[in-house]
Amino acid sequence: MDLFEAIQKRRSIRRYKETPVPETVIERALEMAVLAPNSSNTQTWDFYWVRTPEKKAALVKACFSQSAARTAAELVVVVASPTQWRRSQPYLIDWVRSVRAPKSVILYYEKLIPAMYRWGFLNCIGYTKWIGLTVAGLFRPVPRGPNTRRDIQEVSIKSAALAAENFVLAITAQGYATCMMEGFDEWRVKRILGLSRTDRVVMVIAVGEEAERGTWGPQYRIPIEKVVHRV
Numbered sequence: 001m002d003l004f005e006a007i008q009k010r011r012s013i014r015r016y017k018e019t020p021v022p023e024t025v026i027e028r029a030l031e032m033a034v035l036a037p038n039s040s041n042t043q044t045w046d047f048y049w050v051r052t053p054e055k056k057a058a059l060v061k062a063c064f065s066q067s068a069a070r071t072a073a074e075l076v077v078v079v080a081s082p083t084q085w086r087r088s089q090p091y092l093i094d095w096v097r098s099v100r101a102p103k104s105v106i107l108y109y110e111k112l113i114p115a116m117y118r119w120g121f122l123n124c125i126g127y128t129k130w131i132g133l134t135v136a137g138l139f140r141p142v143p144r145g146p147n148t149r150r151d152i153q154e155v156s157i158k159s160a161a162l163a164a165e166n167f168v169l170a171i172t173a174q175g176y177a178t179c180m181m182e183g184f185d186e187w188r189v190k191r192i193l194g195l196s197r198t199d200r201v202v203m204v205i206a207v208g209e210e211a212e213r214g215t216w217g218p219q220y221r222i223p224i225e226k227v228v229h230r231v
């Protein structure tokens with residue numbers, strides 16, 4: 001299946017057969033997920049493949065027992081982890097040094113990333129950056145952020161959402177179905193997975209083999225000219 005076919009074939013499937021999904025299908029899709037483009041290659045994401053029956057039952061409940069979650073063979077939670085640039089930083093520094101990247105790139109990972117991704121207690125660093133950049137921005141184009149905790153969470157969420165899309169397309173290409181879900185109680189999902197206060201649950205993804213009446217009907221989009229603007 002080529003990429004165009006996978007994109008066209010992917011649908012949000014809300015009912016699955018009881019047949020299991022081979023582990024390798026999920027593993028391959030996770031390998032594709034982490035190849036998604038992401039902000040500064042900081043890879044501030046985590047993927048929780050929920051396998052234990054107790055955790056899975058709790059997760060289904062936290063997803064309001066919606067049918068996609070209830071009938072899924074597998075559930076994978078995509079998490080944006082805004083503080084995990086710290087986990088990536090030593091790897092990235094080793095990597096840019098090993099490929100003999102320009103000094104500016106090495107400095108970027110050593111100095112600029114920590115400056116960009118810190119928000120400080122009660123956002124004090126974030127608001128200081130915001131004031132400085134807003135003043136500088138009166139005179140020239142400047143990067144307006146990320147500054148505060150919310151901005152940095154947003155950056156991580158964008159990257160994690162791209163990884164989620166890679167994941168579902170890779171599942172589709174292997175002949176299985178998915179449903180991305182944001183219909184969940186985030187506080188409860190975070191408790192089930194033992195996540196930190198600053199983490200954000202981006203998507204719970206159901207995976208399985210499509211059952212009869214897995215969708216509400218054919219795929220529908222509003223006319224493309226309503227959303228594409230040639231400017």
Ligand SMILES: Cc1cc2nc3c(=O)[nH]c(=O)nc-3n(C[C@H](O)[C@H](O)[C@H](O)COP(=O)(O)O)c2cc1C
Binds near residue numbers: 012013066180182
């Ligand atoms: C961010 C996001 C959250 C979603 N949340 C849910 C959800 O909680 N439950 C559900 O059944 N579908 C959910 N969906 C699926 C959408 O309803 C679906 O993508 C949309 O109706 C278009 O249908 P299609 O995916 O079959 O093209 C979600 C999709 C996205 C991207």
